[in-house]
Amino acid sequence: MGEKQSDPLKNEGIAIPNMTYYFISGNLPHDYGGLTKSLLLRSKLFGKLSQTPTTFLTFGFDKEFSTKKNQLYENKKVHPKFTRILNMYNDFLSKNTSGRLFSEKTSLKEIKNHNKNRFFAKFSKIFRRQKNNLNFNFYEDGKSICSIDYMNNEKKRFKREEFTRQGLLCRVSYFNIETGRLYCQEFINDNHNVYLDKHYEFIEGQNELQLKSINWYSENGVLKFSDESELRRHWIEVLELETDQPKLFLVDSRRQDKHVFRVKKAASSYYAAIIHSKHYGDNPLHVKPRYRELLSHLYNLDAVFFITEEQKEDFQRIVGEHKTFFYTPHTMDKSLDKKVLKTQSEKNKAVIISRLV
CATH class of the missing domain: 3.40.50.2000 (Glycogen Phosphorylase B;)
Structure with a gap:
């Protein structure tokens, strides 16, 4: 159509x-x-x-x-x-789904404390020595949290929590601290249940990360899938x-x-x-x-x-x-303008309608 x-x-x-x-x-x-x-x-x-x-x-x-x-x-x-x-x-x-409850999400108190400490951290090394540093990423409005990265003492990321614009946790990704590569993802529903997880493997010979398996925790039990x-x-x-x-x-x-x-x-x-x-x-x-x-x-x-x-x-x-x-051609349900049809054409003038991709 x-x-x-x-x-x-x-x-x-x-x-x-x-x-x-x-x-x-x-x-x-x-x-x-x-x-x-x-x-x-x-x-x-x-x-x-x-x-x-x-x-x-x-x-x-x-x-x-x-x-x-x-x-x-x-x-x-x-x-x-x-x-x-x-x-x-x-x-x-x-x-x-009948997935398990995800209870490890960042609490509102942690978020408030982190935002408070971001200012003081500029002046004190104490705050830079926290066991788990949190890096916040925001949506374009600058207020809604898009994701939170968890960093160890060496500033290496080992976990990321992602949120919807409504502030609901929706996905958690886990990373190998040594290589920085993704190895597992958990998908969270609005009831804070893990309904699906994906497991990844790095293939050295092909130098790429591949999806290894998917587990869906359905109402009828765990269903396994090899790929998306x-x-x-x-x-x-x-x-x-x-x-x-x-x-x-x-x-x-x-x-x-x-x-x-x-x-x-x-x-x-x-x-x-x-x-x-x-x-x-x-x-x-x-x-x-x-x-x-x-x-x-x-x-x-x-x-x-x-x-x-x-x-x-x-x-x-x-x-x-x-x-x-x-x-089934594309159609346009519109009659032609008779005034346009009577307009005298200009020699050597052409019009191209297109788009750049």
């Missing part, structure tokens, strides 16, 4: 299938571009036409998720009646089985293909992809690496939507014709 100048929600007589619609994105950015705007508009449009809420799904951990979501509703980018905005960590993992993608697929599987009503999972971002299209599709589920950008590099017959996941799952997709006929034809030259390929 492309953005329209007139209100597309005023269109009447348009019937859409009675389904649950899921529109999928990796995260909810602060300054979102055309792709996210398209997703939000489509979610709003489908919700209005079906008179039931559509769902905008995001996967990534984001301590500012609640703030961003509320801003979208307050700025009327979407309506809560027609669009649910869900995050895997906030709305699934953290709520369906496996965890995301589990959430999709749970959503598939929530009701018997048909469901459409629509993916716009190629980064999310592997998290959705590798899921074993339920009988009531439909999977679809929208192609927004150029799929090839120098050679139209050679697809970019990020499109290979999509191509490998064409047999499992119920629809692939293209915004230009040329791109649809390009895909057909590569993989052959498919009944699941559809041309």
